[in-house]
Amino acid sequence: MGLPFTHLTSTKQLSRSDTDAIVGVAQDMEGILKKGGCDLLRGKILGSLFYEPSTRTRLSFESAMQRLGGDIVTADGIQFSSLYKGESIEDTIVVASQYCDIIAMRHPEVGSADRAAAVSLVPFINAGDGPGQHPTQALLDLFTIQKECGKIDGLKVAMVGDLRFGRTVHSLSFLLGLYDKITLVFVSPKELTMPEKVITFCKEKGIAFSEERALDAALTADVLYMTRIQEERFTDHSEYERLKSVYTLKAAHLKGKRTVIMHPLPRVTEIATDVDALPNAAYFRQVRNGVPVRMALLAMLLGKL
């Protein structure tokens, strides 16, 4: 089972049959994980290129590669030296292509992933390009919804917090657009509303959505996707201080509710730790789901399925 593309840079390139295939393979990968991994990618090398540190995403990719028997070469954040010497991203990727069989890259600039994919000599996966796309996160979010709810069609999904800079909620919105009868609820302060590109997408796709200010509007959804107000995206620190704790989900909010709680992590104060013990607190399971989903993508893009 392959995919009709060589590089994965955006959720926008995915069709419903692609996501169905990825979710299906990820389920198989969970079986492989239970048996302690396999040798499917023995002899293959993942180039893990992180221009911006992201322990979570990087370790998830590297774990996935190793669970399939593959190896890793890593260049992480600060020590990514060629950058300092003025090398273009295109040159860096052509060079890195010589050392590995597949690349996962995190980069702070929007569009860097497309530039990289355009020249990569090996399959390329966008592991986040600044406030742009983060398709593997969106796919693991989708896989989590499927596992937690048993389906995706027909669900009401609320997204809460920083919807303006929150790359994950943009990518997930685009993916959910592939499914039938989705309802989206966007809850944010007015300074951090969903950008026009997502709103326009919903209108064009005919997705039912509403924009709200109060957390209450999200509590009755099937899925409540919480996000962190990201300090690093603010130039005005006082604005960050004012907004950072505007939503705090507590166990008391969820009394008697079965809403599946998700979060891309790390969280700060937006989900109180008393939520962690609830059976519908899915965010740590969501993290775990990143491994089988990335195993699926690595294997599929390397043509090993």
Place this chain on the structure above:
Amino acid sequence: MGLPFTHLTSTKQLSRSDTDAIVGVAQDMEGILKKGGCDLLRGKILGSLFYEPSTRTRLSFESAMQRLGGDIVTADGIQFSSLYKGESIEDTIVVASQYCDIIAMRHPEVGSADRAAAVSLVPFINAGDGPGQHPTQALLDLFTIQKECGKIDGLKVAMVGDLRFGRTVHSLSFLLGLYDKITLVFVSPKELTMPEKVITFCKEKGIAFSEERALDAALTADVLYMTRIQEERFTDHSEYERLKSVYTLKAAHLKGKRTVIMHPLPRVTEIATDVDALPNAAYFRQVRNGVPVRMALLAMLLGKL
């Protein structure tokens, strides 16, 4: 052969039968090393999480894991990004638990290891928590004493230098308390004496000990454990300058003596390089012993023995 605990955060949790078991397995691991390693931990992943850089300890753990056929995911010091985003250590560990089968963590705060172990979903090893504990160092020290002296019971062990902030000498003192008829000699400037917790421990255990100022007091011990005056533990730099070279062990001090010289390394000026060539200079062998000891711990905590 297992251990009666899942996580190793402190030498205080070890019994004599635990240390006997670990020393025994480490000896077996030396045999495996001589044969070029084995596949005992094939398919297992070590999460090597260093919030504070420590090349020595990290490489030792990673080498040990690979000698047993296992894989590694590493997050080292500066690039440990989630920390910067305000994530709690508990969340970081729950997340990291999803990516690996066992964790080794170095962290600058005392108590961080216990907090991490409390939530870790996989076996957890403290690789140093600030001025707190560093149990694998203490175990490799113990293994070195056993190998160099052929026994541990009945020995006279002198510890010299920064006994106040020197985590390794605290952990080793607690471990030696498991053995019979140990005599300890603590040599330090008055600003850097053994903390009350170790003195109290010695009194409670009935361990013979003395506190000294002069290096001479240490030269007739069976083992002389030298430590570095750690610049990074001082807030007043002039105090560091005054104390840093207060003890310098030279070959001349050791003429005709068989005292085993140990040091956790790195050393600066506290052991002159003319000591290196002496047959009783054990500090580089001590470093090497870190590998079989950590192989033993990884295998035992993963239930593979």
Place this chain on the structure above:
Amino acid sequence: MGLPFTHLTSTKQLSRSDTDAIVGVAQDMEGILKKGGCDLLRGKILGSLFYEPSTRTRLSFESAMQRLGGDIVTADGIQFSSLYKGESIEDTIVVASQYCDIIAMRHPEVGSADRAAAVSLVPFINAGDGPGQHPTQALLDLFTIQKECGKIDGLKVAMVGDLRFGRTVHSLSFLLGLYDKITLVFVSPKELTMPEKVITFCKEKGIAFSEERALDAALTADVLYMTRIQEERFTDHSEYERLKSVYTLKAAHLKGKRTVIMHPLPRVTEIATDVDALPNAAYFRQVRNGVPVRMALLAMLLGKL
């Protein structure tokens, strides 16, 4: 097939029969790469010690080791903590020797590689010591010339740019001195001419050479080896600004010419991107050649051939 030395720190220690052997084994390694690697170094660990970041060289070594089935322990630049604690390079290397079977080290100081090799307990490879030597780069350059031109004897090789600080052109000059009837053309601004040590070497070896200011002088060579003006080697930034773009090779310069274009990368402005598409633009193939050459060296120094 072995080599008559344990450590590789300089191209000066290589004889013609050594380079012939290395080139031959590297050719075999290309065959192994085509088949997806092998298990020749299974169970062996490369210690990859980079005191100065160098993604390119480090990833190349690590990829080479993994293509042969070996493992890696890495200490990269900023996190190389023992350095901060005042440890000597000799101690660091003796310690690192305990954790691995072969070491590759990049260090900013000239002569550091020789100091390290003098104490290393395992085979040691210099991966660049400041403005000193970088023998594996020179060997991959040589291998590239052999592959691109089908021979090395009798060639005219032009070196252009920063010949003063450009470590790679020094090392390559010394290597080319092993071959017959080599002609060298050194093109640089007068502030960045070849150092006396290379000029003297050419005279002693009877190598034909000329020193030029204009790029034109290089265009008719068999090989044109372009280098970057290295910002990090200048103390006076205005001098860097003045010199940085003094030579810019463009496709127009190469019209109708078959000159093989090489560059150690990263490039900034010294080769226009319109050169990339020319069949004689060899610099990305040159990068790729680093892998089989380093595979050859790792295997030969570990006595596995």
